[in-house]
Amino acid sequence: MDEMLILVDADDNSMGSQTKTLVHQQGLLHRAFSIFIFDSQGRLLLQQRAFSKYHSAGLWTNSCCGHPCWGESTQAAAKRRLQEEMGFSCELQPVSSFTYRAEVPGNLIEHEFDHIYVGLFDGEPQAAPEEAHSWMWIDVQPLMDEIKHNPDKFTFWFRTIMNNTAANEFERWAKIAVG
Numbered sequence: 001m002d003e004m005l006i007l008v009d010a011d012d013n014s015m016g017s018q019t020k021t022l023v024h025q026q027g028l029l030h031r032a033f034s035i036f037i038f039d040s041q042g043r044l045l046l047q048q049r050a051f052s053k054y055h056s057a058g059l060w061t062n063s064c065c066g067h068p069c070w071g072e073s074t075q076a077a078a079k080r081r082l083q084e085e086m087g088f089s090c091e092l093q094p095v096s097s098f099t100y101r102a103e104v105p106g107n108l109i110e111h112e113f114d115h116i117y118v119g120l121f122d123g124e125p126q127a128a129p130e131e132a133h134s135w136m137w138i139d140v141q142p143l144m145d146e147i148k149h150n151p152d153k154f155t156f157w158f159r160t161i162m163n164n165t166a167a168n169e170f171e172r173w174a175k176i177a178v179g
Contacts, residue, residue: 027109037063087126
């Protein structure tokens with residue numbers, strides 16, 4: 001069954017719900033989240049999206065992302081998806097939010113009010129193969145250089161976040177994650 005996503009206005013006020021398929025076909029603004037997991041060394045956990053994903057398959061992106069379902073808080077959804085995708089849980093702290101709109105493969109449109117969370121994890125993820133093909137820990141500055149030189153290897157939303165966030169802001173996020 002198609003998930004029911006939360007439609008929102010420009011201020012993230014709930015405006016009802018609609019199926020995930022229709023939301024992405026029509027480019028309706030909906031609530032989403034992006035998670036950035038750091039380790040105690042300040043490295044960022046990236047995942048390579050599974051090649052079976054309906055869009056942005058095989059691209060590298062942030063640690064985890066998704067949508068809260070109708071009736072679910074964004075924080076609860078973020079914790080749920082982190083466990084489902086990467087096989088672990090940790091405390092998540094909200095740090096920012098932004099809105100973006102992008103056409104993605106399959107004639108779909110991502111139009112999201114995206115909440116950004118950070119967390120700390122020093123273990124080895126147990127990624128679900130239907131969600132993530134691979135994963136890696138990486139220092140932020142080499143990652144920013146790689147995105148600049150090879151942007152097509154990364155998801156649109158991840159590039160947007162990385163290109164609009166200064167390196168010292170990621171250092172602040174890592175400190176928030178550590179507590």
